[in-house]
Every structure is written in C-alpha cells, then in structure tokens.
Amino acid sequence: MTKVNVKLKINGDPYELAVRPNRTLVEVLRDDLHLTGTKIGCKTGDCGACTILLDGKSVCSCMTLAIEAQGKEITTIEGVGLSYDKLHPIQEAFVNEGAVQCGYCTPGMIMSAKNLLDKNPKPTELEIRKALSGNLCRCTGYARIVKAIEVASEKMYNTQK
Amino acid sequence: MNDTKTNNNSLIGQSIPRIDSPSKVTGKAQYAGDIILPGTLYGKLLLSTVAHAKIKNIDISAALALPGVKDVIVGKDTPCIKFGNWRLFPNTQDELPLAVDKVRFIGDEIAAVAAITPEIAEAAIALIKVEYELLPAVFNIDDSLAPGAPLIHDENKELTSNISLDRKIDVGDIEQAFKDADYIREDSFLVHPHSHAYMEPCATIAETDAEGRVTIYTSTQTPYIVQCLLASTLGIPENHVRVVKPAIGGGFGGKMELRTWEFCAAFMSRRTGRPVRFVLTRQEELEIGRRRHGMKIKSKVGFKKDGTIVAKDFEAYLDGGAYNSMGPTATFLCGNFGAMLYRYPVYRYRGYHVYTNLPPSGAMRGFGAPQAMFISETQMNMAAIDLGIDAIDLRIKNAMVTGDKIEGVTTISSAGFVESLEKIASATQWKEKKKNLPPNKGIGIGCYSFISGGVFNWFNTQYHFSACEVRAYDDGTAHLFTMSCDIGQGSDTVLRQILAADLGILPNMIRLTAGDTAMTPKGDLGTWGSRVTLMNGNAILDASKKIKNELAKIVSVKFNLNVIHDVAFADGRVFAKANPKYGMTFGEAVTMWVKMNRGEELTARGVYTPRDKGLTTPAYSFGAQVAEVDVDPETGVVTVEKISTAHDCGTVINPLSVEGQLEGAIQMGLGYTLCEQFAIKDGKTLNTTFLDYKVPAAEDMPQIVSYKIDTYEKEGPFGAKEVGEGLVIPTAPAIADAVFQATGYRCKDLPITPEKILKSQGKI
Numbered sequence: 001m002t003k004v005n006v007k008l009k010i011n012g013d014p015y016e017l018a019v020r021p022n023r024t025l026v027e028v029l030r031d032d033l034h035l036t037g038t039k040i041g042c043k044t045g046d047c048g049a050c051t052i053l054l055d056g057k058s059v060c061s062c063m064t065l066a067i068e069a070q071g072k073e074i075t076t077i078e079g080v081g082l083s084y085d086k087l088h089p090i091q092e093a094f095v096n097e098g099a100v101q102c103g104y105c106t107p108g109m110i111m112s113a114k115n116l117l118d119k120n121p122k123p124t125e126l127e128i129r130k131a132l133s134g135n136l137c138r139c140t141g142y143a144r145i146v147k148a149i150e151v152a153s154e155k156m157y158n159t160q161k
Numbered sequence: 162m163n164d165t166k167t168n169n170n171s172l173i174g175q176s177i178p179r180i181d182s183p184s185k186v187t188g189k190a191q192y193a194g195d196i197i198l199p200g201t202l203y204g205k206l207l208l209s210t211v212a213h214a215k216i217k218n219i220d221i222s223a224a225l226a227l228p229g230v231k232d233v234i235v236g237k238d239t240p241c242i243k244f245g246n247w248r249l250f251p252n253t254q255d256e257l258p259l260a261v262d263k264v265r266f267i268g269d270e271i272a273a274v275a276a277i278t279p280e281i282a283e284a285a286i287a288l289i290k291v292e293y294e295l296l297p298a299v300f301n302i303d304d305s306l307a308p309g310a311p312l313i314h315d316e317n318k319e320l321t322s323n324i325s326l327d328r329k330i331d332v333g334d335i336e337q338a339f340k341d342a343d344y345i346r347e348d349s350f351l352v353h354p355h356s357h358a359y360m361e362p363c364a365t366i367a368e369t370d371a372e373g374r375v376t377i378y379t380s381t382q383t384p385y386i387v388q389c390l391l392a393s394t395l396g397i398p399e400n401h402v403r404v405v406k407p408a409i410g411g412g413f414g415g416k417m418e419l420r421t422w423e424f425c426a427a428f429m430s431r432r433t434g435r436p437v438r439f440v441l442t443r444q445e446e447l448e449i450g451r452r453r454h455g456m457k458i459k460s461k462v463g464f465k466k467d468g469t470i471v472a473k474d475f476e477a478y479l480d481g482g483a484y485n486s487m488g489p490t491a492t493f494l495c496g497n498f499g500a501m502l503y504r505y506p507v508y509r510y511r512g513y514h515v516y517t518n519l520p521p522s523g524a525m526r527g528f529g530a531p532q533a534m535f536i537s538e539t540q541m542n543m544a545a546i547d548l549g550i551d552a553i554d555l556r557i558k559n560a561m562v563t564g565d566k567i568e569g570v571t572t573i574s575s576a577g578f579v580e581s582l583e584k585i586a587s588a589t590q591w592k593e594k595k596k597n598l599p600p601n602k603g604i605g606i607g608c609y610s611f612i613s614g615g616v617f618n619w620f621n622t623q624y625h626f627s628a629c630e631v632r633a634y635d636d637g638t639a640h641l642f643t644m645s646c647d648i649g650q651g652s653d654t655v656l657r658q659i660l661a662a663d664l665g666i667l668p669n670m671i672r673l674t675a676g677d678t679a680m681t682p683k684g685d686l687g688t689w690g691s692r693v694t695l696m697n698g699n700a701i702l703d704a705s706k707k708i709k710n711e712l713a714k715i716v717s718v719k720f721n722l723n724v725i726h727d728v729a730f731a732d733g734r735v736f737a738k739a740n741p742k743y744g745m746t747f748g749e750a751v752t753m754w755v756k757m758n759r760g761e762e763l764t765a766r767g768v769y770t771p772r773d774k775g776l777t778t779p780a781y782s783f784g785a786q787v788a789e790v791d792v793d794p795e796t797g798v799v800t801v802e803k804i805s806t807a808h809d810c811g812t813v814i815n816p817l818s819v820e821g822q823l824e825g826a827i828q829m830g831l832g833y834t835l836c837e838q839f840a841i842k843d844g845k846t847l848n849t850t851f852l853d854y855k856v857p858a859a860e861d862m863p864q865i866v867s868y869k870i871d872t873y874e875k876e877g878p879f880g881a882k883e884v885g886e887g888l889v890i891p892t893a894p895a896i897a898d899a900v901f902q903a904t905g906y907r908c909k910d911l912p913i914t915p916e917k918i919l920k921s922q923g924k925i
Contacts, residue, residue, distance in 0.1 A: 036195035037188015039410075041360045042443040046851035049360060077188035084183045091186040095178050098817040101825065102649025103185030104360040104410030110186060132859040136851060138360050138411050139649045141824030142859040144817075 006070050010035070011079030019066050026050045026061035029076060037077035037107050041136070048135030051108035051115075052076050058115035060134070077107035080114060090114055090152040099148035101139035109135050113149045121157040125150070172662040173879045176817035179654045180668070181408070181647060190408040193380045194364035198436040201366065202231050204426055205282035206439070207272040207289050208449060209264035212300070212518040212844035213311065214293035216262060216271070223288035224274060229281035232429045232437075233289070235272045236261035239428060240396045244419050246386060247489050249621040253326060255314055256484045256521075258394055258424035264293070265313055265483035266518050267844045268449035273425040275437045298518035299323070300844050302457050302478045305517045313483060313516040323516040325481060326489045330496050332568045333507030338472035342463030346544045350460070351910045352532045354480070355453035355833050357525055358856050361410020362446050366438040367426035375427045376403040376679075382412040382646045383687030386620060388678045390419035391427055402427070406676030412648035413829075414524035415451050417689050418486060444849040451523030452839070454491050455480040456532045460499075462540055468550045468558045472507035475499040477533070481514045482521035488514045490619065491522070494612075495529035497777050500567050501610045502537060502578070503559035508567075518844050524689060526829065527889045530611055535911065538607045538894030543907065552606055552898070553586045553785075561610070561783070571775035575882070577809025577870035578610070578783035584807040584868050585785040594789075598902060601792050605898025608785045611887025612778035613877065614692025616771045624684020625768035627696035631660065631704040633712075633763045635755055637733060637748030639664060640672045644685030645697045647675065650885050651818040652693045658814055659698045659878050663705040665730030666747050682766060691883035694814065695780060696769050698878030704767025711763060712750040716743065719753065771876075780874045780882040784808030786891035788863075790899040797915030797924075799835055799900055801863040808888065809870040812880035816869075822884050823867050830892025832857045838912050 003018040010033070017032055026043075029035045029052070038061055041049035045063040052061045053075035081088040087095070090113050100106050109132065116123055116131040123131065128149050129142070137145065184190040221233045236259035245254030260271050272289050276282040299305040299313075305323040313323055339345060365379035375395070381387045384404040392399040409416065422439035430437045441450075461474040477495050481488040496510035545552035557579055565573045585591065585606070594604050614626070630642040641660050647653040653673055661668040674680055676687075685697065712735050713728035720743035722728075729738040736744020745753075754763050771779045789803040804827050813819050836855040840847040848854045873880035897908040906913075906921040919925045 030195075031197075034197070035188075036191070039192070039361070040194070040440075041362070042851050044443065044850045044852065047360065047443075077186075080187075082187050082189070084187070087183065087186065091183075094186045095182040098176070098178065098821050100179055100182040100185050101651065101821055102360065102409060102411040103181065103190055104192065104649075106185050107188045126860075129859040129862075136360065136856050136858060138358050138413075138829070138856065139825045140821055141826075141828035141865065142862050143824040143865055144821060146859065 004067065006067055008066065008069055008074060010074045011076060021065070021067055023066050024062055025064040025066045025069050028066040029061060035076055035078050039104055039107060041104065048112065049105050049108045051111040051135060053111055053115060056118060058112050077110060080110060089155045090117065090149070093148040093152040093155065097144050097148040097151055099140065099144040105135060105137040109137065109145055113152065116149070117153055117156060122153060172658055172668065173812065173814055174816065177654060177658055177668060177815055178817070179651055180657060181653055192361055192364065192408045192410050193366060193378050194440045196366050196378050196407065198366060198368055201436045201438050202275040202277060202433060203279040203282045204273055204275050204422065204429065204437050204439040205286045206270050206422060206425070207286050209260065209267055209269040209271055211264060211293050211295060212267050213296040213298035213313070214264050215296065216260060216264060217292040217294050219272060220290040221272065224285040227281060227285045227288060229277040230274060230285045231277065231433050231435065232275040233272060233285065234425065234429060235259060240394065242394045242396060244390045244394050245485055246418055246487060247619040249619045252317065252319060253485050253489055255317065258421050266520050268520055269483065270421040273429065275429045275433060298844060300517055300519060302480050302515050302517065305515050313518060324513050325485055325516055326492055326514045328492050328496050328510065328512040330508060330510040335472055335474055335507055335509045338507035339463045342471045343466040344464045344548060345461060346540050347461040348540060348909060350458045350536050352456050352458070352535060353911050354455040354522060354839055355525065355837055356447060356450060356854060357413040357415035358854070359411030359413055359415060362441040362443055363416065363420060363422065364440040365423050365426045366436055367430045368436040369430045369434065373397070373431060374401045374403065375430065376405065377423060377427055378405045378407050379423050380409050381406055381416050382409065382648045382689060383417040384646065384676045384678050385644055385683065385685060385687055386417065387419050387423060391423060394419065394424050395427060403679040406646050409646060409648040412688065413526045414528060414689060417524055417687065443851065447849040447854055448846045449520050451486060451521060453525035454488065454522040454532065458532065458536050460536050460540060462544065464544060464548060468548055468555045470503055470505055470559045473499070473505045474509045476511045478513045478515055480517055480519065480522060482517055482519040484521040485514065486521040487524035488522055490524065491529045495533045497570060498530040498533035499537065502534065502561060502608055504561060504565060519841065526886045527611070528690065530609070531833065531890045531893060534609055534890045535893045538891070539897060539909070542606065542898045551592060553582050553591055556608060557582050571777045574780055574876055575811065575872045575874045576781065576783050577872040580870045581783055581785040581807040581809055584870060585787050585805060588807065588868055589787045589805050591787065601794055601903055603790045603792065603899035603901065603903030604787060605895050605902055606785060606787050607891035607894030607898065609887045609890035610781050610783045611883055611890065612690055613695040613780040613782065613883035614778055615690045616774050616777055616779065620686065622684055622686060625770045626686055627700040627769040628682035628685045629697060629700045629704055629767050630682050631708055631765050631767065633708050633751045635748055635752040637666065637746060638670045638672065639666065640674065641701065642674050642681045643697055644676055644681045644687060645693045646688040648688055650822065651815065652688065655694055655814050655818060656697055656701060660701050660705055663702055664708065664747065666733050691885045691887070694881050695877045695883065698881065699769035700767040702767065702878050703769060704765040707765035707767065708763060711754055715750045715753045716745065719745070779876040782808065782810045782883045782887045784887065784891065786895045788892065788895035788899045790896060790903055792900060792903040792918065797918035799913060801831060801896060803864040804892065805866045806888065807868040807870055809872050810884035811872055811874035811877050811882035813869060814879060814881050819884050820867065823888050824865055826888035827865055827892055828857050828862060830889050831861065834893040834896045834911065835913055
C-alpha cells in the first residue's frame, strides 16, 4: 500500500509524515510520534482508552484514520497538561479525588470529561455517567471518576451544586 | 508483631492521594507497551486453531523468507523446559513456552515471529503452515471425567485421568455429624469463568546485553516469579535475568505467571541481538487470557433446629482448562474458603482440578473464594428460610469470632464479622425492608472473608516472603526499595505512607523504587493474595526499626540521655520523647550517624515471613454486603439500585484507597453476577471484544455506601489487614438473594440472566 503524506496539527504543533492510508490515528500518535499518553485497550472502539479530541469532539483514535484527521485540531492528553505544577483542573481533580488506580483508562477518561465539560459546564451525575459510557474502567467502579468531574466542574465554572 | 499501637502518627488513616497519579493523569506513566527501544523488533504469536491435536509438521519457510522477518521460532527451537508456579512440585509444571508435540486448546501457542514492523510480523504468522492430527477434545468437566475421555496430558505417566491434582480436608466425623443434624441443606451449583479484563493488554519488551544477560520490561505483578521461571526456561542463571516492572494497567491476578510472550521476547532477543516486543490484542486477551475458574460444586450443610451448624461437606470440581496454571492453588484455597465465615465443627472438602481443552484458568481476585462463598452464602440464605430464622440472625449465630480455629489450618486472629452483620442490618433497615418489599424489588445479603497474603510456599522460594531496603540520607530523605508492585491497588502510596509514619518524616521525602529485580531486594514474592500491605508493610517496619535504633543512639549520645528515655520520631525530628527539646532533625541525625561511621551509608534491610501462622494466612478480613435490586417483570432485566457494605480490614491506612478498592470490587462482582460471560463453542471463544464481553460501564453502577468496622490486627502493620480482594466476593450472593426476593428465582448457576429469570417464571 502506497504511503501518502499527511499534515496533522496535534496539540497546536504541526507534524508532517507519510503514512499508509489505512493507518489509524492512534498508531500514528503512539508509534510514529511517540505520544504514548493515548492508550490502546481494544482497537475496536469499545473501551475508550484511546479517546482524543478532534476539533473539540471526543473520538476513539483507534477508529479514526490518520488521513481523516488532516486539517483538524487534534488534542491528546499531552495537550491537556504535562507540567505537574500546572495540571488542568480535571487532571487535578482526578488526582485529589482518587479517580486514578491503575491509570490505563485515565487519559481517555480525562479526554471524555473535557469533551463533556467544554460543552456542558454543569452536568448532572447522570449526564456525567452517560458521557463516560464509552470509557471502560476496571479498577474504580467509576464512583471517584464521577466525583472528580463534579469537582472539576465546580472549580472550572465556579458552580456549586 | 509490631508494637505500633502507641504510634499516634497522623499519617495513618489519611487519604493521601496516590503518588503515581500525577504521572498517570498526564499520560506520562510508562506502561510496558509504551516502551520502544532502538532497533526494536515486533513479535507476534501463532496460536492453535484446533482444540486438541498432535502437531505433525510446522512449515516456517515462507515466513522466514518474508523480507523484514528476523526470526521465527517453534517449540523445538527452544530448550523445551516446562514451567509453572508450583516449583515445589515439578510434576505440576505442565506448560512449555511453545507447544512441541501437541496443542491442547484453541489459542495454545505454537510459534513466534520477530520482524521489523508489526505488520510484517502479522503477515509472517499467516504464512506458517501447521499440519495437525486431530484428537478428540473435551470442553467441560463431565466430558473430561467420562470413561474413555482423551487424556489431555498423556505425557504425564502419573496421571490416570484428567484430574491433575486433588485436595482433601477432613475435620471430624462427617457421617455421624449429619446423623445428628435436624435439617440438611444439599445443593449443586455451577459457577462460570470470568475474565480479569484489565484495561492494559499484556505487553513485554526484552533486550539482551553483550554477555547474554536479559533485561525484560513486562506487565507483571510478580517480577521475582517471572525472573526465576524465565531464567529456568531459558536455561540461564536467575541473576542473568533482570525483570523490570513499569506502570501496570491492572492485574487482578492475571499477570502473576511467566507467559509465553515473555519467554519469546527474551529468547528471540538473545537470538537476534535486538530488542523484541510483544503486545497482545484484546482479542488475544479474551481468547487465551487466564480467567477465574468455572466450577461444579456440591455442598451439603447440616443444622440444628436452632440454626447451629453441625457439619459441611463440600465438593468442588474446577475447570482448569488445558494447563495447571494457578489452578492447584485455587483448588487448595477453595477448600479453605469453604470452611470460612462460620463455625463448621465438622468439615469435609474434596477438590479436584480437572483438565479440559479450554483456555487455562488461573488466579483471579478472590482466588477460589468468590466461587466457594457464592455457594456457602446462597445456602445460608436458603437455610434461613427453611429454618424460619432471619438470614442475618442465622449468620450471627454461626459467625466466626476472634480466636476461632480451623483445625490444622488457621486461627482467626481478628474478626469484625458479627459487628459487620449487626451494622449492615441496622444501616439498611434489613428486617423492615424485607418485610415490606414492593413488587419486583428485592433485598439480599452476602458475606465474605479473605486472606492477607498466603503462608503457603509452593513457589518454593528460599528467601523471605517479603523484603525491602531502606536507605536514610543526610538531607532528611529516605529511599525505599521494594519488589511489591503497584498494579493499581495503591501499594506505592500505602507503603510509602507506612514508612513515612514510622520514621516521622513526610511521604514526599521518600523516593520509591519498586519491582526491578536487579535493584530491589530478592525474594519478595510480589503482589497477589492481598499480601502487600501486611507482608511488605511488616518488612518496612522491620527495616524502619533498624534505622531508628541507629538514630536513637545518636540522639542519646548527643544529649546524654538516661537509658530509660524513649526516643521518638515525628515531624521530621528525632528526639527524647519526654523532653522534645533534646533532639535534632532527621537529616542531622543521619549526618551524625554517617560521620560516626566514617562515611558509611545508613541502610537497613527489612524482612517478613509468616511463621507458625498455620497453613493459610496470618490474618483475615471480614464483611457483609446488602444488595437492593429491581427486576423488570416483562424483560427479566435486573437493575442493582444500591449496595451497602460493612467491612473489617483492620486499621485503615488510606481511606481513599480502601473506598476505591471497595467500589472497584463491586463493579467486578456486578459484572460476574449479571453480565460477564464467555461464549465458547467447541472450545472456540466467540466473544472476543468488549462489545460482546460486557464489562459494567459507569451507567450500570448502583449507589454505593460503606461502613468501616474497627478492629486491630496485631499481625499487621499499624493493625492493618487485607482489603483488595475479599470485597469482590459478597456481591454475587447478595444480588442473587435479592433477585430471589424479587422474583422467586434462586440462582444456582451463575451468571443471572434475564433469560434464566423469565424461564423460571414460565414466561418463556
């Protein structure tokens, strides 16, 4: 299969590379660009570990071809916050509320949470749970993840429920 | 064992956030699959497509000829050394890294390829041709034990059937005891296999240095076990293998053995001189991954009219799949767990580990207990109705209490079981609710007990069960080396908390190095059986005590303390307890010690091995759980509305982590009970994605409340005992009991499906 040139904008940075047309975005992110914060849990779009934002909308990067992402703003976990001193409020809430155990689902969870709060700053508990329906976690039972998103919402939008 | 009752250190009982969380929320934590080394080759396994066959021929020529393929191996290329975790009994070690003469299940590993890209590796696998001579196969316990069934391990001449191992427990005269019973409850049950479904598929990358020493980064919860078994299968000294545990994306018991891909990565890295990496797909995980044992169980319990239990006769057949894996341990433990929770003055257990042509079962959270206690708890609920005694009252009447003994097995050194039952009864308004159940609603109970690490040593380690090293520095910091693995349960945080509390310094003053066999103390068996907090915690307190002894001498000399003075460690200082002004900072004390010792480094090794603690464990957790459900009468769909738990894990070291374990356990227990089930036809797993193998999602979770019962376990660090695994046990019996209350359907065949409920009601 002949490779094609693609230009991708990831976390604001320009990247140019040649990929086979059937190469998925998650493969490009992890294997070609070494942005390994995005995880692979299933490669069938069922677990959400590979969730990223494409023009602000959450998608499974294992279900997205790299060539489809051209001309779009790609945000990965590395674009949410990398400095331990300046964590994003969602990241900070995940740490403080105990929403992280093994951590493998965490980057995808945070991307889905960001997608939710960007669109719905004051979600109800049910709205949070629905927003996480595509993200599986095997460790936490979700309770503290839901709580962390509530705390982040309060902090980001100064909302008190 | 540790005199820590007097320690009022405020760190114990504090919800300190996980130390590894910042690296995980930023995506910087490195899991094995994130590691690529220069020159890495990509590995892929060829899996058997048939369930039972002789291998007539394997043709790898086309695969080898494919450009970009650097190595192809089959079983005969390897040293052909069998492995298994029961090193004490080599005859139980029945697995080869790659099949040689025979395959025994669909998914049995036959060959491996290493190539310059994953795509080429995959293409090469497709070019390998295997000729099989098919053999009859068996896919369940009954067929496997039927006369004339094919022997799955006919190479083992000591076996005359597919039973690979059995275990017997006999306490008292069982025949006589049942004659004395007023009421006998006898039932048969089936419990199903259950996937760990950890979110991180297994991954491994191995490299070999110029002298042939192997370094392997791998998703494991037991680096020492992998080191030993990898060395033995490669035929090299253990010290030539370095196992490094990166971040681990969940284990639940599924990552505690040497696995084929670890061997193949190491073996091919030695042959090619390049790093070799394997990352399993989710499909492979669900096809060939270890799982909780499915079992066929018969249980008979005798009672007096007043509800007093007189005897129990418990027989379990474990579906082991094609290899022993951790099945022998499960067979042993299932018998022990069958005798837990209640006082069974007379007890008989017969456990049989049975080979079938299915993927091997292994260790999984709870390890024999979820099965054994689903049965014992369900029978208690059934007996309560027949005897006309409330289910909680019946339990309290028979509950184990502190000091109880199981003859020849164990002593219960602390138990908050009765208190858990009383608490859950009042907190859930159990009796009132049960009397006034609205239509289609149910409330049910299940209980649990679990071990805090195992006393058994079938791995046959020559070293202490747990070991750590602590180094104290002149800048007031310390460095903790441990082989315990944080697989998501939070041990990195809790162990640091224990050391910080005991040394009187802040947790962030402690650097932690975990799970690197070239650096961390040899002989810690790693993370399984809920052993880490108690066993490694005790090792840490042992090391800490030695460090403190040394520093106490410094303060004593410096301030000319009378020998009757105690020296305290708190707030980063070392001082005379009765007169805190006689003291100095921790760093100053270390500096003086180093000067006194002419430049030596202040280090201490701490160890813990349970001795004279019976055959099972040094300490047990206990608890009781109540589930409230709604069952749709039209569809039979069960909605779990609320789960309440009262539990006793001794002293809570980190409440945030304990709650996290509880909530995660409920999720796993809920999946086990209602929606997680392998669909296997003629040995072929049909549901190999998370679309079909349904793990509970955020919306599926009930409201969760919990109550902590205070106990102090004298064998545990600061009074702590297990919390990681036991909590996965009570959810199935509690939900099953609630479903019975709502529908009249009594589940003796997990999981509970809408179909079974509707069938029981004659609706379909």
